[in-house]
Amino acid sequence: xxxxxxxxxxADVSTGYNNIDLEECLRRGISVSYxxxxxxxxxxxxxxALLLDVLRKTVVADRFVRQGRWPVERExxxxxxxxxxxxxxxxxxxxxxxxxxxxxxxxxxxxxYTSRAAKASxxxxxxxxxxxxxxxxxxxxxxxxxxxxxxxxxxxKVLLTLGKGGVVINVGRGSIIDEKALVKCLxxxxxxxxxxxxxxxxxxxxxxxxxxxxVVLSPxxxxxxxxxxxxxxxxxxxxxxxxxxxxxxxxPVPVSS
Amino acid sequence: xxxxxxxxxxADVSTGYNNIDLEECLRRGISVSYxxxxxxxxxxxxxxALLLDVLRKTVVADRFVRQGRWPVERExxxxxxxxxxxxxxxxxxxxxxxxxxxxxxxxxxxxxYTSRAAKASxxxxxxxxxxxxxxxxxxxxxxxxxxxxxxxxxxxKVLLTLGKGGVVINVGRGSIIDEKALVKCLxxxxxxxxxxxxxxxxxxxxxxxxxxxxVVLSPxxxxxxxxxxxxxxxxxxxxxxxxxxxxxxxxPVPVSS
Numbered sequence: 001x002x003x004x005x006x007x008x009x010x011a012d013v014s015t016g017y018n019n020i021d022l023e024e025c026l027r028r029g030i031s032v033s034y035x036x037x038x039x040x041x042x043x044x045x046x047x048x049a050l051l052l053d054v055l056r057k058t059v060v061a062d063r064f065v066r067q068g069r070w071p072v073e074r075e076x077x078x079x080x081x082x083x084x085x086x087x088x089x090x091x092x093x094x095x096x097x098x099x100x101x102x103x104x105x106x107x108x109x110x111x112x113y114t115s116r117a118a119k120a121s122x123x124x125x126x127x128x129x130x131x132x133x134x135x136x137x138x139x140x141x142x143x144x145x146x147x148x149x150x151x152x153x154x155x156x157k158v159l160l161t162l163g164k165g166g167v168v169i170n171v172g173r174g175s176i177i178d179e180k181a182l183v184k185c186l187x188x189x190x191x192x193x194x195x196x197x198x199x200x201x202x203x204x205x206x207x208x209x210x211x212x213x214x215v216v217l218s219p220x221x222x223x224x225x226x227x228x229x230x231x232x233x234x235x236x237x238x239x240x241x242x243x244x245x246x247x248x249x250x251x252p253v254p255v256s257s
Numbered sequence: 258x259x260x261x262x263x264x265x266x267x268a269d270v271s272t273g274y275n276n277i278d279l280e281e282c283l284r285r286g287i288s289v290s291y292x293x294x295x296x297x298x299x300x301x302x303x304x305x306a307l308l309l310d311v312l313r314k315t316v317v318a319d320r321f322v323r324q325g326r327w328p329v330e331r332e333x334x335x336x337x338x339x340x341x342x343x344x345x346x347x348x349x350x351x352x353x354x355x356x357x358x359x360x361x362x363x364x365x366x367x368x369x370y371t372s373r374a375a376k377a378s379x380x381x382x383x384x385x386x387x388x389x390x391x392x393x394x395x396x397x398x399x400x401x402x403x404x405x406x407x408x409x410x411x412x413x414k415v416l417l418t419l420g421k422g423g424v425v426i427n428v429g430r431g432s433i434i435d436e437k438a439l440v441k442c443l444x445x446x447x448x449x450x451x452x453x454x455x456x457x458x459x460x461x462x463x464x465x466x467x468x469x470x471x472v473v474l475s476p477x478x479x480x481x482x483x484x485x486x487x488x489x490x491x492x493x494x495x496x497x498x499x500x501x502x503x504x505x506x507x508x509p510v511p512v513s514s
Contacts, residue, residue: 041341045364049315052306056482058475059319062310065474066467070460076476082484084298106359107302203327210323217322218315219333225313227339 001028009243011236015039015096015223016173017253018146026255033239036251037095038231039223044099046222047141047171050195053216054167056080060213078213084108089137091130091153092144092172093119100141112136115144130154134161139169146173156181159191166191171222174200183208186215197222258285266500268493272296272353272480273430274510275403283512290496293508294352295488296480301356303479304398304428307452310473311424313337317470335470341365346394348387348410349401349429350376357398369393372401387411391418396426403430413438416448423448428479431457440465443472454479 001007001024010020012034025032053059057080064076088104090097090113101111101124111124114133118126127133130153134140140162144150154168154177162168168191170177179200185191186209193214199205202220209215223232238250258264258281267277269291282289310316314337321333345361347354347370358368358381368381371390375383384390387410391397397419401407411425411434419425425448427434436457442448443466450471456462459477466472480489495507 041365042339045309045340046313046315049306049309049313052302052309053315053319056303056306058303058306058310058473059316061475061478062316062473065462065476068467070462070476074460076478079486080478080482082299082482083302085484102363103360106363108298203331205322205327210325216315216319218318219322219327221318221333221337225337225339227342229336 032253040095042228043222054193054195089133096143142170142172152178169195174198289510297352299485300479311450311452343395346390353400399427399429409435416442431455
């Protein structure tokens with residue numbers, strides 16, 4: 001910002017704004033808008049896709065067929081698990097978490113969540129902390145914002161609590177999980193699998209993960225679809241228009257209290 | 258059967274029974290049970306998994322990351338499509354089709370179906386033939402039984418009607434689709450993609466499909482999960498018990514009228 005002294009507005013195309021120094025923006029009087037929840041449906045879809053892929057092993061199955069192994073081995077021996085009946089713990093029941101929960105209901109999942117506070121309107125079980133949520137869940141889905149509080153929220157202890165049958169899905173930010181601990185738990189069989197759209201040092205992905213059949217890896221693209229691209233363009237334009245018309249921004253970054 | 262003159266019962270572990278000569282069974286007085294709809298939820302899950310994989314390109318994305326391309330190319334340029342808002346045509350609204358429809362509702366899909374007859378209890382739009390269904394759909398999901406009527410039901414004409422943006426999912430039987438026509442339509446860009454759990458000459462899969470990024474291939478395993486295995490064992494045992502107790506079978510193969 002020091003290099004752009006006339007900067008008056010930042011219209012972020014992202015749904016997370018952890019990459020912007022909001023305090024400095026406030027000090028300089030720079031307005032900041034973001035894509036808010038316009039891509040929540042896209043991210044919610046991707047979370048479900050990653051979860052189904054990990055459980056039902058579709059990515060491994062596709063690799064099995066393409067390697068020409070089916071006619072030779074006759075059977076793909078990697079038996080998957082059914083999503084139906086699983087206990088799902090959602091970490092962060094914001095717009096994305098809500099879209100995920102809604103989509104998992106007809107699969108017959110039992111849904112709990114943790115969030116800064118219980119949401120009166122949510123028909124799911126509120127659990128006040130992540131450790132307790134892990135102890136009651138087969139699957140943890142991370143879709144909260146990255147903050148000082150959520151940094152490495154999913155640490156070794158939480159993963160061990162989730163346990164050997166447990167699956168972790170991350171469509172939030174890489175650093176919400178202690179990635180080293182996650183890799184070690186996966187290598188030691190302390191949890192069953194993971195579906196990851198985000199990584200601590202992305203675009204670099206720990207090479208141990210690349211060899212694992214029980215993880216599905218995605219290059220931070222949960223929010224991207226043909227459809228969400230137009231939605232994001234639209235909201236950026238609306239925010240710019242509002243700014244130049246001296247009207248309140250359509251989706252300002254929330255000022256932290 | 259000629260080699261097993263004392264055969265009195267066949268307890269099929271499958272949900273399809275197109276591999277059994279039912280007329281000959283009837284003639285010989287052989288009872289036939291099958292797994293009926295115990296795996297309908299598993300197959301329904303897999304259909305949704307394959308659909309999300311094709312649209313959101315998760316299998317391609319996983320390959321992209323594992324090939325180490327993310328740090329080099331920075332972005333995975335294959336933009337997927339959002340499932341939300343798509344028009345889905347279900348071919349066969351039996352137990353599997355119903356499980357699929359239920360799961361697609363909260364994604365915001367508009368659901369139509371074709372079946373031998375309209376189902377009064379189904380809250381979806383009934384369309385009397387497959388061609389018309391294709392003309393009104395972005396996605397066709399095949400989950401009917403294979404019969405003389407459904408053999409090559411999805412032919413070149415239906416695929417061309419579905420059109421360039423169209424996606425086909427098959428969790429029924431390979432021969433319900435004219436596979437040669439499907440491969441050609443995919444190669445020529447006449448449809449957008451396919452998610453296939455079954456093939457006409459399985460375990461042999463047309464080699465043209467192996468090279469395509471817009472298809473997801475699965476080795477006929479939609480019904481298989483840890484959970485469905487126990488469910489199938491249970492129903493086979495119940496049928497055998499019923500047979501030896503001279504009681505009606507729990508899930509007899511329906512006698513065709």
